[in-house]
Amino acid sequence: AQSxxxxxxxxxxxxxxxxxVKCTYSVSGNPYLFWYVQYPNRGLQFLLKYITGDNLVxxxxxxxxxxxxxxxxxxxxxxxxxxxxxxxxxxAVRDNTNAGKSTFGDGTTLTVKP
Amino acid sequence: xxxxxxxxxxxxxxxxxxVTLSCSPISGHRSVSWYQQTPGQGLQFxxxxxxxxxxxxxxxxGRFSGRQFSNSRSEMNVSxxxxxxxxxxxxxxxxxxxxxxxxxxxxxxxTVT
Numbered sequence: 001a002q003s004x005x006x007x008x009x010x011x012x013x014x015x016x017x018x019x020x021v022k023c024t025y026s027v028s029g030n031p032y033l034f035w036y037v038q039y040p041n042r043g044l045q046f047l048l049k050y051i052t053g054d055n056l057v058x059x060x061x062x063x064x065x066x067x068x069x070x071x072x073x074x075x076x077x078x079x080x081x082x083x084x085x086x087x088x089x090x091x092a093v094r095d096n097t098n099a100g101k102s103t104f105g106d107g108t109t110l111t112v113k114p
Numbered sequence: 115x116x117x118x119x120x121x122x123x124x125x126x127x128x129x130x131x132x133v134t135l136s137c138s139p140i141s142g143h144r145s146v147s148w149y150q151q152t153p154g155q156g157l158q159f160x161x162x163x164x165x166x167x168x169x170x171x172x173x174x175x176g177r178f179s180g181r182q183f184s185n186s187r188s189e190m191n192v193s194x195x196x197x198x199x200x201x202x203x204x205x206x207x208x209x210x211x212x213x214x215x216x217x218x219x220x221x222x223x224x225t226v227t
Contacts, residue, residue, distance in 0.1 A: 032212055032213055034215055034216075036216075036218075042220075043118075043204070043218045043219060043220045043221065044204065044206075044218040045218070046215040046216065046217065049213075049215055051213045090156075090157060094211070094212060101159055101162060101170040101172075102147065102159060102216065103159065104149075104156060104157035104159075105156070106156040107156055107157070
């Protein structure tokens with residue numbers, strides 16, 4: 001069975017500071033990892049994904065994520081947070097042996113204060 | 115391209131009734147997945163359809179069912195509604211599965227009274 005853990009329900013950072021939203025996963029086969037963001041009263045939007053190759057992937061709005069196989073982690077990062085980054089962030093995993101099923105974490109609410 | 119559309123956006127139903135939700139994927143996308151989103155349970159996978167075939171199913175009772183049509187549009191049906199079925203139901207489409215990211219619709223907010 002595949003699973004995703006987002007250990008922090010809430011992350012608070014000051015505008016201009018770096019941010020990290022944590023995600024760890026468990027799958028049977030090779031992982032396909034995704035980050036999505038949900039802004040208030042808006043649908044879920046794709047941010048970035050890791051499939052294979054370079055462990056550091058870059059995505060929309062200046063976000064990036066680092067895949068760490070030994071730690072089974074895929075943390076989302078941004079060098080300088082903006083107030084407009086405040087939203088609910090979801091990490092998701094797919095397994096290459098069960099490619100149609102996505103498992104999502106419980107979400108992390110990011111609040112960036114001016 | 116137009117995004118994923120879901121109808122209706124809001125529904126209020128009574129316990130015991132049934133409901134059908136509709137999802138139109140992005141043109142060219144053949145995979146449609148359904149999720150239930152609640153404050154307490156997060157995003158829970160319901161099922162996934164690809165080319166009219168259900169390929170994956172989550173841990174939901176048989177009251178939850180779905181189908182996909184030849185134009186990739188999908189419907190989800192919930193019979194004998196319970197209060198606990200109140201949730202935001204999200205549809206997501208993707209070109210394929212596995213490596214492809216999903217594009218989500220705005221959701222249908224179902225309230226069961």
